[in-house]
Amino acid sequence: xxxxxxxxLFYNDxxxxxxxxVQILKRKDSDLGSMLPxxxxxxxxxxxxxxxxxNDEMINxxxxxxxIGYADGKGKIRVALSQSANANTLLVTExxxxxxxxxxxxxxxxxxxxxxxxxxxxIIAFNSKKVIGISGGEPLxxxxxxxxxxxxxxxxxxxxxxxxxxxxxxxxxxxxxxxFHELNKERFVMVGVxxxxxxxxxxxxxxxxxxxxxxTIAGLINAGNAGIEIELRIIPTQYNFSxxxxxxxxxxxxxxxxxxxxxxxxxxxxxxKRNWSELxxxxxxxxDELVKSCQMSKRFGIDISLFNYPLCHIPHEIHHHAKKSISxxxxxxxxxxxxxxxxxNCGGFFSSVKDKWTHPEERIL
Amino acid sequence: MKKVNGLVKLxxxxxxxxxxxxxxxxxxxxxxxxxxxFLDEVETAPLNTGELPIYLAAHRSHASHASxxxxxxxxxxxxxxxxxxxxxxxxxxxxxxxxxxxxxxxxSADENNFKKVMSDKEKRKNIILRVxxxxxxxxxxxxxxxxxxxxxxxxxxxxxxxxxxxxxxEKLDIEVLNSLGILIQ
Numbered sequence: 001x002x003x004x005x006x007x008x009l010f011y012n013d014x015x016x017x018x019x020x021x022v023q024i025l026k027r028k029d030s031d032l033g034s035m036l037p038x039x040x041x042x043x044x045x046x047x048x049x050x051x052x053x054x055n056d057e058m059i060n061x062x063x064x065x066x067x068i069g070y071a072d073g074k075g076k077i078r079v080a081l082s083q084s085a086n087a088n089t090l091l092v093t094e095x096x097x098x099x100x101x102x103x104x105x106x107x108x109x110x111x112x113x114x115x116x117x118x119x120x121x122x123i124i125a126f127n128s129k130k131v132i133g134i135s136g137g138e139p140l141x142x143x144x145x146x147x148x149x150x151x152x153x154x155x156x157x158x159x160x161x162x163x164x165x166x167x168x169x170x171x172x173x174x175x176x177x178x179x180f181h182e183l184n185k186e187r188f189v190m191v192g193v194x195x196x197x198x199x200x201x202x203x204x205x206x207x208x209x210x211x212x213x214x215x216t217i218a219g220l221i222n223a224g225n226a227g228i229e230i231e232l233r234i235i236p237t238q239y240n241f242s243x244x245x246x247x248x249x250x251x252x253x254x255x256x257x258x259x260x261x262x263x264x265x266x267x268x269x270x271x272x273k274r275n276w277s278e279l280x281x282x283x284x285x286x287x288d289e290l291v292k293s294c295q296m297s298k299r300f301g302i303d304i305s306l307f308n309y310p311l312c313h314i315p316h317e318i319h320h321h322a323k324k325s326i327s328x329x330x331x332x333x334x335x336x337x338x339x340x341x342x343x344x345n346c347g348g349f350f351s352s353v354k355d356k357w358t359h360p361e362e363r364i365l
Numbered sequence: 366m367k368k369v370n371g372l373v374k375l376x377x378x379x380x381x382x383x384x385x386x387x388x389x390x391x392x393x394x395x396x397x398x399x400x401x402x403f404l405d406e407v408e409t410a411p412l413n414t415g416e417l418p419i420y421l422a423a424h425r426s427h428a429s430h431a432s433x434x435x436x437x438x439x440x441x442x443x444x445x446x447x448x449x450x451x452x453x454x455x456x457x458x459x460x461x462x463x464x465x466x467x468x469x470x471x472x473s474a475d476e477n478n479f480k481k482v483m484s485d486k487e488k489r490k491n492i493i494l495r496v497x498x499x500x501x502x503x504x505x506x507x508x509x510x511x512x513x514x515x516x517x518x519x520x521x522x523x524x525x526x527x528x529x530x531x532x533x534x535e536k537l538d539i540e541v542l543n544s545l546g547i548l549i550q
Contacts, residue, residue: 020546035491035498037550050481052550114546117502121495144504152501155510 004351005328006086007062008079014054015039019073021080021122026065034125036068068122081126086328088126089133090119092149096138098167099208100194102235102272102279107137116145120152123160131161131188140170143179150183161188163231168193169212171219177226184228190259193220194233198246202239224256232261237279241286245293252300263293264325265308269352283313294318311346319345326350475549479539482549492547493518496537499545500525 023036028047040053042060047053059077063069068081081088092115096107123132140146146164153160168191171177193216197203200213207213223230232251234244244263251258266272266280283290290306297304306314307325314322324347333348340346482488490512497518500506505528506521514537523533526541534541542549 018548020548022548035494037548050550113503114499117499118546120498120502145502148502148504152498152510 005331006082006084007058008082008085008329009076010056010059010062010079011076012054012056012059013075014052014056015071015075015077017073018052018071018077020071021118021125022069022071022077023125024059024063024065024067024069024079026060026063029065032066034127036121036125039069039071066126068126070118081122081128081132083128087133088128088130089135089327090115090122091135091137092116092119092139093137093141093145095141096136096167097141097169097209098138098212100271101206101208101275102237102266102270104267104270104272105135105137106270113142113145116149120149123153124156124158126160127158128160131163131190134162134164136165138167138169139164140166140168140176143170143173143176147176147179147183150180150187154183154186159187163190163192165192167207167212167216168219168223168230169215171223171226171228172215174222174226177219177222177228180223181226181228188229190229190231191223192231192233192262193223194235195220195247195251196235196237197240198243198250202243206235206237206239220251220255224258227257229257229259230255232258234261234263235266236263236281236283236286236289237266238281239279241281241289244286244289245296248293248296248300248304252296252302258302260303260305261297262305262307263290265306265313267308267350267352269350273352283309287315291315291318294321297321308347308350310349311342312340323347476539479549483537488550492537492542492549495547496522496542496545499547 018037018039021036023032023034023038025032025038025040025043025047027040027043028045038051040047040051041063042055042057043053062082062084063079064083067079067083069077070080071077079085080090091105093112094105094108094110095112096103099107119134126132171180194207195203195216196206197213200211203213203216204210220230220232232248232255234240234247236244240247248261251261265283266276268276268280272279294304294306296302304321305325306318306322309322311319311322324345326347326349330351331348332351333343333346337343337346337348482492493514494510494512497506497508497510497512500518500521501510503525505524506518508515508517508521519535522537522541525531525545526533529544531540531544539549
């Protein structure tokens with residue numbers, strides 16, 4: 001398949017010995033008083049003694065002045081926050097208390113608290129008005145860390161809007177939900193919480209953790225009551241595709257502050273790869289349930305979006321619910337897509353897809 | 366029985382084939398490895414210090430984290446020790462992977478650079494600020510983020526040192542900055 005829309009990983013000898021978060025600059029910039037170490041790429045003028053300055057056409061092409069990169073100390077750099085990206089996400093921990101069968105980012109039990117410090121420094125230096133995603137692992141696993149993280153951002157009067165992916169279990173502690181909301185009065189924060197079933201049986205099976213459903217439900221109630229904006233996420237699998245509309249009904253009628261609901265087609269990566277045949281269900285086989293679910297949008301006055309569904313896999317009447325949702329660093333289109341008139345509106349495919357179902361249908365739209 | 370025999374033959378054939386494949390791979394690896402021999406002479410890790418900080422030692426697997434993603438099992442297996450430690454640009458994109466941190470250090474401490482940076486008022490303040498921020502994130506420091514090395518900051522640094530088994534000291538040093546992921550610049 002074709003290469004991703006945006007390249008984000010580079011190598012340059014001049015970056016040896018540079019590690020951790022750095023700010024990528026194209027010129028000297030006295031207005032940019034960030035605390036991060038800086039590297040100067042393709043600057044026309046000399047940026048001073050003792051600075052890291054070199055020319056690299058590739059890095060120059062794929063970055064914007066002020067972007068943030070994570071360097072590995074051996075010459076590799078990955079652009080973590082970029083103004084030219086369609087979505088920016090930072091990983092703050094790899095640990096998680098769920099073990100979802102389809103986890104795209106399988107957790108590991110490592111001491112990686114320092115990632116919160118990296119993320120805080122990066123967000124402050126990047127100073128974006130656009131939403132930055134916070135992902136894991138489970139970012140709220142250790143409540144202290146996320147509380148400290150917000151406190152740090154607030155001390156720098158940073159107001160970057162954040163979207164945090166969480167299983168919501170931490171909010172089952174009411175005080176935490178309230179503190180969380182209190183710290184973000186000046187900041188737009190939305191928490192994306194997955195709910196995979198109307199019963200603990202289905203949900204706990206899919207997230208592979210006993211008691212998860214109860215805590216997530218309690219968490220959704222507390223978070224909603226505290227005033228935290230929630231994006232509810234549903235991933236249809238063979239276990240739950242028939243109850244998507246029921247999950248939406250449960251959420252819309254029982255929780256507060258459900259800002260939007262996202263139905264997300266499975267991504268063939270991480271653990272989803274090995275559990276693919278047990279989990280994946282082709283969109284064609286639950287079209288009616290999808291249509292029924294999308295129709296609830298009007299009934300409850302909540303946005304309902306379809307993520308990661310190529311348009312040729314869903315009925316025409318719900319096309320307007322489909323979002324171009326795949327991050328540019330892993331988004332591809334097949335050659336056949338070139339002749340499709342809907343390509344510009346279509347989300348395309350994950351670069352990780354490997355099976356034949358991913359090919360566009362023969363009938364090109 | 367014949368059938369079984371046939372299968373066995375088939376398998377041996379296959380095994381031989383794949384052994385061949387491995388052999389040619391090894392040759393290629395060896396060639397590649399020779400090509401990058403010069404890198405052994407080059408310092409490859411963040412060289413604030415000459416010693417491997419304990420914190421970072423615990424993170425040895427991270428540099429090769431990208432390989433987790435490409436493994437089809439997707440499990441936790443510790444990554445096999447790569448034959449080529451220093452091959453540049455394995456270009457896997459892994460935005461949600463752990464940022465690599467040093468997994469080896471070379472005994473050529475850059476004390477001079479450290480002293481030079483710390484004697485620059487602005488730079489020194491910036492480093493202290495990042496120390497305070499990082500220790501706050503780690504839940505060890507509750508004070509202001511002001512870039513001033515006060516008692517509270519000093520105590521927090523030493524609390525951190527004790528937590529990870531570094532020697533308690535009066536001042537900041539390269540070792541503690543390295544393990545806090547703070548590049549001296």
